[in-house]
Amino acid sequence: MQLRTRTALLVGGTSGIGLGLARRLAAAGTTVVVAGRRTTAVDGLESVTLDVTDPDSVRDARDRVLLAHPDLDLVVTMSGVMLPEDLRDPAHLAAAETTVSVNLLGTIRTLTAFVPHLVERGGGDIVTVSSGIAFLPFPLMPTYGASKAGVHAYTEALRAQLAGTGVEVTELVPPAVATAGQEKVNPAALPLEDYLDEIWDLLTQNPTPPEILVRAVHQHRWAEKDGTYAELVARRSQALNTLPGRA
Template sequence: MDMTNRTVFIVGGTSGIGLGLAHRFAAAGSTVIVGGRRNDPVDGLATIEVDVTDPESVLRARDRVLADHPDLDVVVTMSGVMLTEDLRDPTHFASAETMIATNVLGTIRVIDAFTPHLIERGVGTIITVSSGIAFLPFPIAPTYGASKAAVHAYSEALRAQLLGTGVEVAELVPPAVASHPDIASRNPHALDLNDYLDEVVGLLSEQPTPHEILVKGVLMHRWAERDGTYAELVAQRSKALAGLPGR
């Protein structure tokens, strides 16, 4: 995709990967609006308050964005939350509900809000965000992985249904990225944020836009089953379960 002269709304773009991607689009010459649970400007970027778990909040945000930017042609559904769970303890269900509400229903809600506008324009891009964990489970975060697998499946179906409308669908599939200092301290294997964004921008800029934005660091996750490393890698990742309380 051409990242220049686009009008981009990044939902969940007030921090982390979303904010980094916002700056990359802006540096390429695009107009960028970020959405999050705050409405004060972030790093000089216009910000619109939006809570993806609240249908009315999403519709208000859509109306504000389209009123100010009727040429909007890129929507990025970046909002997500990752919580660990102990499936032996039924109280984990509250965490599961939170992740499904944000990661799955929030993604669908944002897409539904903007799809009619993009179809009417006859051109545009929807970028969804799944995870390497969608393809290679991290057993300490079971619902997170399930939610991101759902985003992947939904993205595939959305792409098929929008075929011929001029609206393309790209799925960003991040591995662990040091988007916050605490992630870097907990996971020394997490990719440097700027290095990750460099790869992402290179892939997004390809013509045609890849269906999946797969940096080198996520290929081991994406293709583990094909490569015969799936069981071994899941076993390695299951070692984190020892850190759950009472284990």
């Protein structure tokens, strides 16, 4: 994938991996627009307010972005939330509904808004973001894993449906990356700049792999094939002891 001199929209690009990638794209000469619910903290990048849980907000942002940038040819969907849930407590449903609305439906809403533009222009790139947890559940965050597994399946179907249109579809599959406090709770979280270095090298390959898998996520992606799935899920289940009354 060519990542220089593009026109890119990063939905969920106002923090974390998204903001880091946005800055790298801008440094490479790409025109970058970042979108999110809060955009005031984004220095030096064009921004647009977009709430992926609100269909009207998605459509309004699309119209504004395409009016200003009719040559938009790269759309990255990064929005996501990670919420712990106690499945013994019915109150967890609120967290589950929020997670699905942001992670899965937010991705679908965004792509539904921008796919027609990319198809009409006869080419471009879409990058979705799932997670290593899509392939190896983290029981403390059950709906997060389910929503990201849904993003993976949706991405596979989107790639098949867009075959022959000139629009390429790539899935970014992050492991734990040291953003948003992850480094405080997970000492194995990959430093952000190291992660960005690795995905940049993979994204710029020609042809670009359909899944962007850094070394640290291979154990998640291939756990079933490697025969380590049950052991790793059991190990990750120890985090359930952090729930009230479980220690």
